[in-house]
Amino acid sequence: MSTQVPETETEAEAETEGKPHQERRLAEKEERREAADRERVAREEIEAADDSVHLKVFRYDPEVEGKQEPRFDDFHVPFKKGMTVLDALMYARDHYDSSLTFRHSCRQAICGSDAMFVNGSQRLCCKTQMVDLEEPVRVEPLPHQEVVKDLVVDMQHFYDQMESVEPYFQTNETPDGELEEQRQSRENREKIKMSTRCIWCGACMSSCNIAAGDNQYLGPAAINKAYQFYMDEREGEDMQEHRMRILEQEHGVWRCQTQFSCTEVCPKDIPLTEHIQELKREAVKSNLKFW
Amino acid sequence: MHEHDVIVVGGGGAGLRAAIAASEEGADTAIVSKLHPVRSHTGAAEGGINAALREGDSWQDHAYDTMKGSDFLGDAPAIETLVKDAPEEVINLEHWGMPFSREDDGRVSQRPFGGLSFPRTTYAGAETGHHLLHTMYQQAMKHGIQVYDEWHVSELAVTDHEDPSDRRCHGIVAYDVKTGTVEGFKANRGVILATGGPGQVYEHTTNAVSNTGDGYAMAYRAGVPLEDMEFVQFHPTTLPSTGVLISEGVRGEGGILYNEKGERFMFEHGYANNEGELASRDVVARAELTEVNQGRGVEDEYVHLDMRHLGEERILDRLENILHLAEDFEGVDGLVEPMPVKPGQHYEMGGIETDENGETCIEGLYAAGECACVSVHGSNRLGGNALPELIVFGKRAGHHAAGKDMKEAEITTGYTDECEPGDVDSPVEPGAVDTKSGDVAADGSGELTDPQAVVERTVEHERDRVQTFLDKDEGVQHAAIREDLQDSMTANVNVFRNEEGLKTALEDIREARERYQDVYVDDPSRTFNTDLLHTMETRNLIDLAEAITLGALAREEFRGAHWRQEYQERRDDEWLKHTLLRWNDGTPELFYKPVILEGENKTYEPTVRSY
Numbered sequence: 001m002s003t004q005v006p007e008t009e010t011e012a013e014a015e016t017e018g019k020p021h022q023e024r025r026l027a028e029k030e031e032r033r034e035a036a037d038r039e040r041v042a043r044e045e046i047e048a049a050d051d052s053v054h055l056k057v058f059r060y061d062p063e064v065e066g067k068q069e070p071r072f073d074d075f076h077v078p079f080k081k082g083m084t085v086l087d088a089l090m091y092a093r094d095h096y097d098s099s100l101t102f103r104h105s106c107r108q109a110i111c112g113s114d115a116m117f118v119n120g121s122q123r124l125c126c127k128t129q130m131v132d133l134e135e136p137v138r139v140e141p142l143p144h145q146e147v148v149k150d151l152v153v154d155m156q157h158f159y160d161q162m163e164s165v166e167p168y169f170q171t172n173e174t175p176d177g178e179l180e181e182q183r184q185s186r187e188n189r190e191k192i193k194m195s196t197r198c199i200w201c202g203a204c205m206s207s208c209n210i211a212a213g214d215n216q217y218l219g220p221a222a223i224n225k226a227y228q229f230y231m232d233e234r235e236g237e238d239m240q241e242h243r244m245r246i247l248e249q250e251h252g253v254w255r256c257q258t259q260f261s262c263t264e265v266c267p268k269d270i271p272l273t274e275h276i277q278e279l280k281r282e283a284v285k286s287n288l289k290f291w
Numbered sequence: 292m293h294e295h296d297v298i299v300v301g302g303g304g305a306g307l308r309a310a311i312a313a314s315e316e317g318a319d320t321a322i323v324s325k326l327h328p329v330r331s332h333t334g335a336a337e338g339g340i341n342a343a344l345r346e347g348d349s350w351q352d353h354a355y356d357t358m359k360g361s362d363f364l365g366d367a368p369a370i371e372t373l374v375k376d377a378p379e380e381v382i383n384l385e386h387w388g389m390p391f392s393r394e395d396d397g398r399v400s401q402r403p404f405g406g407l408s409f410p411r412t413t414y415a416g417a418e419t420g421h422h423l424l425h426t427m428y429q430q431a432m433k434h435g436i437q438v439y440d441e442w443h444v445s446e447l448a449v450t451d452h453e454d455p456s457d458r459r460c461h462g463i464v465a466y467d468v469k470t471g472t473v474e475g476f477k478a479n480r481g482v483i484l485a486t487g488g489p490g491q492v493y494e495h496t497t498n499a500v501s502n503t504g505d506g507y508a509m510a511y512r513a514g515v516p517l518e519d520m521e522f523v524q525f526h527p528t529t530l531p532s533t534g535v536l537i538s539e540g541v542r543g544e545g546g547i548l549y550n551e552k553g554e555r556f557m558f559e560h561g562y563a564n565n566e567g568e569l570a571s572r573d574v575v576a577r578a579e580l581t582e583v584n585q586g587r588g589v590e591d592e593y594v595h596l597d598m599r600h601l602g603e604e605r606i607l608d609r610l611e612n613i614l615h616l617a618e619d620f621e622g623v624d625g626l627v628e629p630m631p632v633k634p635g636q637h638y639e640m641g642g643i644e645t646d647e648n649g650e651t652c653i654e655g656l657y658a659a660g661e662c663a664c665v666s667v668h669g670s671n672r673l674g675g676n677a678l679p680e681l682i683v684f685g686k687r688a689g690h691h692a693a694g695k696d697m698k699e700a701e702i703t704t705g706y707t708d709e710c711e712p713g714d715v716d717s718p719v720e721p722g723a724v725d726t727k728s729g730d731v732a733a734d735g736s737g738e739l740t741d742p743q744a745v746v747e748r749t750v751e752h753e754r755d756r757v758q759t760f761l762d763k764d765e766g767v768q769h770a771a772i773r774e775d776l777q778d779s780m781t782a783n784v785n786v787f788r789n790e791e792g793l794k795t796a797l798e799d800i801r802e803a804r805e806r807y808q809d810v811y812v813d814d815p816s817r818t819f820n821t822d823l824l825h826t827m828e829t830r831n832l833i834d835l836a837e838a839i840t841l842g843a844l845a846r847e848e849f850r851g852a853h854w855r856q857e858y859q860e861r862r863d864d865e866w867l868k869h870t871l872l873r874w875n876d877g878t879p880e881l882f883y884k885p886v887i888l889e890g891e892n893k894t895y896e897p898t899v900r901s902y
Contacts, residue, residue: 064816108533108536232388
């Protein structure tokens with residue numbers, strides 16, 4: 001299911017093994033959870049009087065009763081200076097509801113795990129300050145991707161698109177000497193610098209209307225990855241031609257309609273739209289060569 | 292049951308390098324990791340990769356700097372292997388297209404780093420780890436290496452011979468986070484642990500939330516000794532509110548540390564009269580805390596790191612990422628004001644005892660990267676020496692596991708004739724709460740030797756464990772246990788240590804173990820149950836906290852990163868030896884083995900270590 005179409009049916013494939021026991025247990029857990037909820041409300045009221053922040057968090061679990069229909073849960077978290085959306089989510093999970101599920105790891109905007117839809121925009125939760133957001137802060141999974149549970153989406157399609165552009169350095173011209181380097185000019189390194197900053201968070205792909213309507217579209221992240229290698233002077237001309245064939249295909253660079261949404265949401269400030277445009281110009285140039 | 296020749300646990304720098312190497316040797320290789328490889332914490336490394344590449348530099352100098360940095364607790368054969376292999380490995384990365392920073396002539400740039408006698412730190416901006424990780428993941432894709440991502444490896448499938456050195460590792464058991472199933476993976480040639488550091492043992496750390504030391508804990512429980520765990524590196528420049536790392540590259544490029552009075556204390560208070568800010572990390576971390584403890588800290592908490600004088604152009608060229616980190620995580624603009632910094636847990640020098648080929652005392656079980664201890668870093672790691680360790684020893688482990696013919700290792704593993712028994716005065720009984728429970732390798736089913744049966748038995752054991760967590764309806768939640776553990780370790784087993792604090796920590800750890808007996812998972816779901824995942828991790832954190840603290844209490848001297856109030860000197864007469872701790876089926880056993888100071892052509896004589 002996707003957050004964009006919450007009315008579509010869910011695929012609740014609960015395990016069949018040991019089902020009566022499982023059901024009873026789930027029911028009991030649900031009761032306990034309700035009790036815990038009541039406690040939470042009381043706690044929340046106390047905290048709301050102090051300095052706290054209000055989150056509305058998307059919840060969904062295909063196999064847990066009460067979560068199969070997507071819903072929003074409210075959390076009131078005590079505010080601390082410098083608190084990020086990720087900090088607030090972690091606090092809510094560790095103190096109120098341990099089943100609140102989201103990906104995160106490095107906490108410093110480099111692992112790319114925690115891109116989510118925060119107050120209607122794709123953001124990296126660990127680098128989004130709570131004070132910069134209007135309350136209640138609405139946290140949802142990335143749109144246009146299958147939701148696995150709560151804020152976790154299936155990233156497989158994103159990874160597949162990345163892989164489809166052969167995102168690895170390829171050259172036939174490695175120097176002979178064991179310790180000899182391939183020289184690269186500072187200018188060329190500078191040229192590819194921004195493109196190399198991609199952390200595979202998927203924010204761009206999720207924001208892109210074209211990608212939403214065309215599942216085969218390579219998408220901004222994969223095109224940017226290809227840009228890195230296409231522009232790298234160390235790869236050589238044959239490889240450039242090969243890469244252009246991938247980029248120029250039906251679902252490649254020409255699909256981009258320069259809406260700039262990817263560039264706007266990129267947490268690493270990569271000029272994605274510009275890179276795509278530059279590749280379109282390269283495509284025109286390389287086609288002219290054959291005339 | 293899945294089956295591969297070589298199974299690599301962890302998809303960071305060491306794991307990827309190991310997998311590529313094994314694959315190049317023709318082994319059917321798979322990576323199993325609880326994260327997608329590009330999410331690994333190698334990506335957060337900033338500063339660079341040390342390698343003697345240039346004229347005027349030599350592997351001998353790199354070796355000496357490393358040995359001195361280790362405070363003479365590194366093993367010479369390990370260090371010399373590292374420094375000799377590093378140049379070729381760095382150039383190899385360059386050939387794989389890694390976007391290194393460049394000189395005007397197009398060669399890769401190098402810069403000065405703490406404790407180095409030559410500017411030999413190769414770098415890619417202040418995001419070297421990110422580029423290293425992505426470059427290697429790209430190569431892994433090119434090799435078609437199978438990746439099981441978001442599979443948490445929870446136990447090793449090892450035979451149950453009484454002597455750990457007779458055991459053999461036949462595979463692993465992993466929990467598929469997405470579906471909640473537990474499955475076995477049989478490894479025909481070897482299992483390589485590359486699971487990274489244990490930073491989550493502490494509250495203030497540069498490590499990721501995922502760095503829970505799973506590899507150390509699994510190897511430890513399977514019978515492999517953990518070596519020198521008391522040596523924990525606290526990085527001198529982390530942001531006070533989050534623990535986010537500010538690269539040593541800032542000081543390498545000329546950044547200066549000031550106390551509240553605006554004094555350049557590294558010189559003015561005599562901590563390092565020659566090297567100043569570029570002294571070794573342990574020296575700078577202690578200096579900063581001493582300033583704070585003596586009332587010269589800013590807001591009684593931190594000091595200032597100033598890079599404004601480097602100028603905007605140089606900062607943007609070489610340290611741009613630092614500006615973003617300071618802005619996003621501390622709200623400070625490094626171009627117009629100094630950045631607040633304080634020491635934070637960063638790296639574990641100790642780890643799973645291995646030899647130069649990455650092999651442990653258990654046949655078929657390897658470790659590489661931060662989770663391993665060869666030992667290259669001894670009691671203190673130099674900045675820029677972690678990334679070469681990943682690629683050098685990752686590759687060696689991959690090759691050896693895949694069956695490549697390699698020179699026999701000089702470093703010994705396991706309890707050998709060279710070892711001597713040790714004793715530690717713990718106020719509480721360490722180890723398993725109930726050694727009779729199914730927590731031990733031998734569970735009474737006789738000596739299983741058939742590989743398939745060994746894996747199957749471990750699968751059953753783990754399935755039961757997961758089911759027990761899910762079935763239990765009340766008790767303690769792991770988050771409360773983890774928080775108390777982190778607080779105690781931060782309070783008692785930090786930069787400055789004393790007997791009383793260490794004993795308090797051991798009591799707290801015991802309490803955590805006892806509470807963990809009553810742990811339950813509230814989330815009933817099989818789908819992406821991170822509650823369950825984190826609960827399994829917390830048990831590993833308890834084992835590691837205990838190993839670190841036992842080592843710290845046993846080592847009665849001050850060496851490298853290990854400072855003891857009662858023992859203010861390095862005591863070479865008694866302590867030129869590694870601390871080893873083995874699980875011993877639930878009753879931890881301490882022993883020692885001598886440091887190897889004899890290198891290929893010279894013996895490294897311990898001298899007074901000053902910067």
